[in-house]
Amino acid sequence: MDDDFGHKNRERTIFEQNRWLNDNANGLTLSVAWHVPNKMKAHYRGFDSYWLSKELGKYFNKIDRKIFKAAHKNRGIRLRRIITLEKDDAVGWHAHGLIDTAPQQDDQYTRQILRDLWIDHTSRFNTGKFDKYLFYGEIDRGKTLGYITKNVHNNTDSSKGFIDLNNTFIPYKNI
Numbered sequence: 001m002d003d004d005f006g007h008k009n010r011e012r013t014i015f016e017q018n019r020w021l022n023d024n025a026n027g028l029t030l031s032v033a034w035h036v037p038n039k040m041k042a043h044y045r046g047f048d049s050y051w052l053s054k055e056l057g058k059y060f061n062k063i064d065r066k067i068f069k070a071a072h073k074n075r076g077i078r079l080r081r082i083i084t085l086e087k088d089d090a091v092g093w094h095a096h097g098l099i100d101t102a103p104q105q106d107d108q109y110t111r112q113i114l115r116d117l118w119i120d121h122t123s124r125f126n127t128g129k130f131d132k133y134l135f136y137g138e139i140d141r142g143k144t145l146g147y148i149t150k151n152v153h154n155n156t157d158s159s160k161g162f163i164d165l166n167n168t169f170i171p172y173k174n175i
């Protein structure tokens with residue numbers, strides 16, 4: 001009986017989470033992936049999702065300051081985004097995201113800011129071998145949400161992937 005209830009509860013949670021993701025992904029135009037140099041992971045002992053989430057938090061603060069200036073701090077304005085963390089046996093923990101374009105800017109400008117600030121954030125540890133894989137960004141063609149959430153529901157313990165609620169930012173909508 002408990003297993004049946006737990007299974008139905010999990011199915012409902014997955015359904016509601018997917019509905020929320022689909023509703024809020026509307027209008028997010030950039031598909032992005034971030035990897036961390038192994039040298040940086042080793043230096044900070046950053047081999048888990050908690051560490052990656054903290055590093056991304058520092059990075060997104062830089063992004064929001066660059067785009068929104070003082071409004072980022074004074075009014076809490078941030079770039080809309082859905083961020084997931086994923087673990088792969090080959091590369092370890094890394095991040096994927098669906099991100100909005102900066103206001104009054106185009107996709108190319110926003111993508112360049114995202115790239116430049118990530119390369120700057122990791123530059124102290126870049127060795128040249130893996131640098132071209134540290135950041136990936138392109139215009140979303142409608143398939144990114146499914147891709148970045150592929151591991152979110154495939155396991156019950158979040159060992160392969162989950163939504164990073166510390167770095168996902170969807171502003172409250174007035175009803």
